[in-house]
Amino acid sequence: MARSHYLLAALGALLLQVASPALAQPVPKALRPVAWKIVESVDIAAFNKDLVAGKPTLDVGIYLPSNFDPAFKKLTLEQMVDGVRSAKEIYKPAGVQINLLWVKTGAIDPRHLAIQSNEIPRVPDTEYVNLYEGNKRHPTELTDMARSAFQSMIEPRKDSDRTIYLVALQDVIMPFLERSDGRNWTVKMVRTGGLSFPSYSYYGTIPRAYRGVITVDNLSTPSRGRRTIAHEIGHKVMNVSHEYKTTDPGFEVYADGGLMLYGDGEDIPSGAEGRWHLERLLMSPYLYRLRPDGAKQWNPDYEDGGHYYDPIYGDKVVRFPGQPNMDPNW
Template sequence: MKKSYHLLAALAAALALDLASAQGAAQAPSGGAASKPVAWKRVEAIDIAAFNKDLVPGKPTIDVAVYYPSNFDPAFNKMTLPRMMESIQSAKEIFRPAGVQLNLLWVKTGAVNPSFLSIQANEIPRVPETEYANSYESMRRHPSQLTDLARNAFESIVEPDKDNTRTIYLVALQDVFFPFLEVSEGRNWTIKMVRTGGLSFPTYSYHNTMPAALRGVITITNLSRPDRYRRTVAHEIGHKVMNVSHEYKTTDPAHEVYAEGGLMLYGQGEDIPGGAEGRWHLERLHMSPFVYRLGSDGKKQWNPDYKEGGHYYDALYGDKVIRFGGQPKIGENW
C-alpha cells in the first residue's frame, strides 16, 4: 500500500504537465447551463495496466472510470489527481476481503464548463419523511430528482458507451451541494444544504428519475484528509453497488450517521457484513448490476439488472432487504 502511494506521489509532476496540456488544448466554454461534450484526453502518466495487474479473471469485478477537470479554480486545493488515485487504490483494498475487485478503465482530463465545477445535486425535496414509512419506502414514493444543472453537467462529462449503465464514473468537481429536509422543532421541517466530499447518486434514492446512462456517476470533491482519501471512494462506491444508505447492523439509515464499524457509516470502519444481522450488505454487493465476471471467452458476464428501477426493495434483491419500521420525527401529540 505505502509503495503504491509513493509511486503515485512520484507521478505528480508528470500529471501536472498532462493537466496543463489538456487545459490548453480545450478552451472551457463560458457560462450557460448547457454545454457541449467535454473533449477528454487520457492521462498518459498513469499506467492503467500496472494499476490493474492484480486482477483475477472470473472474479466479481466492478469497472471504474475517472474524469478529472483540467481547469479547477486556482484556489481549489481539496483534491489532486494523485490523491484520487490513492483513494481508488484504498477502495481496491477495502473491497478485496469482500471478494470483489475494481477494474480501472481509464483516467481522463479536460476542460469542463466552469458552471459545472460547482453544482446543486438534487432539487429540494417537497415531501418530508414521517413516521408512517421507513426511509427507503419514503424514497421509493418520493425519489430525489437531479437539478437541471447537475443533469447538464453529467451529460457533458459522461461519454456515450454501451456499458454506461454498468460503469462507475468518478467525477471530480469542486463543490456538490445536497439539500434535504430535517425536523427542526415541533411539527416544522427545515431545509439543510450539506457540502459533500463525495456523493453517490444511488438508485435507492433516484430509482426512476435518474437517466439510465448517468446512473453510475459518483462525484468526489474533497480528499484532503487521510480519513477522507482512505475511505471516501470506497464508501461512495458502497452506496452505489450495495444500494444502501448510511446504515450498519442495528443502525437504521439516515442522512448522517457518525459511528464506527461499517464502511457505510461516517467513521473509520471498513466492514462489509453479510447475513440478516449485517443487513445483507455483502450479498447485495455481489448481486449488484454493476458487477460482472470475465468469462473464458474474454466477455463480461453481467449480473442481472434491476427489475424495478433499483429502489432498495427492488425485486432483484428478493429477501435481502430489511423491513424496518418508520421512525417518529415529532411528538405524537402534535
C-alpha cells in the same frame, strides 16, 4: 376552400418562423461534450495487474477537470487514484475487484465546477414508513444543472449504465429536509465530500446513461482519502444508505464499524445481522465476471428501477419501521 388553404399556408409560415431561429441556434455550450484526454502518467496496466478472470469485477473510470479554480486544493490526481487503490483493498475481502478503465482530464464548463445535486425535496420523511419506502414514493430528482453537467461529461459508450464514473468537482451541494421542532421542517444544504446518486434515492429519476456517476470533492485528509471513494461506491453497489447492523439508515450517521457509516470502519458485513450488505454487493448490476472468451457476464439488472426493495434482492432486505421524530401529540 380557398380561405382554408390560405389559413393553412399562413399557419405553416408562422410555425416556420418560430422554428427556424431555434434550429439555427448553436448547441448550448453546457451541452457540448468535454474533450477528455487520457492522463498518460497513470499506468493503468500496472494498476490492474492483480485482476483475476472469473471474479466479480467493477469497472471504474476517473474524470478530473483541468480547469479547477486556483484556490481549490481539496483533491489532486494522485489522491483520486490512491482513493481507488484504497477501494480495491477495502473490497478485496468481499471478493470484489476493481478494474480501472481510465483516468482522463479536460476543461469542463466552469459553471459545472459547482452544482446543486438535487431539487429541494417536497415531502419530508415521517414516522409512517421507513427511509427506503419514503424514497420509493417520493424519489430524489436531479437538478437541470446536474443533468446538464453529466450530459456534457459522461462519454457515450457500451455498458455506460454499468460503469462507475468518479467525477471530480469543486462543490456538489445537496439540499435535504430536517425536522426543526414540532411539526416543522427546515431545508438544509450540505456541502458534500462525495455523492453517489444511489438508485435507492434516485429511483426512476436518473437517466440510465448517468446512473453510475459519483461526484468527489474532498480527499484532503487521510480518512477522506482512504474511505470516501470506497464509501460512495458502497452506496451505489450495495444500494444502501448510512446504516450498519443495528443502526437504521439516515442522512448523517456517525459511528465506527461499517463502511457505510461516517467513521473509520471498513466492514462489509453479511447475513441478516449485517443487513445483507455483502449479499447485496455481490448481486449488484454493476458487477460482472470475465468469461474465458473475454466477454463480460453481467449480473442481472434491476427489475423495478433499483429501489432498495427491488425484486432482484429477494429476501436480502430489512423491513424496519419508520422513525418517530416528533411529538406524537402535535
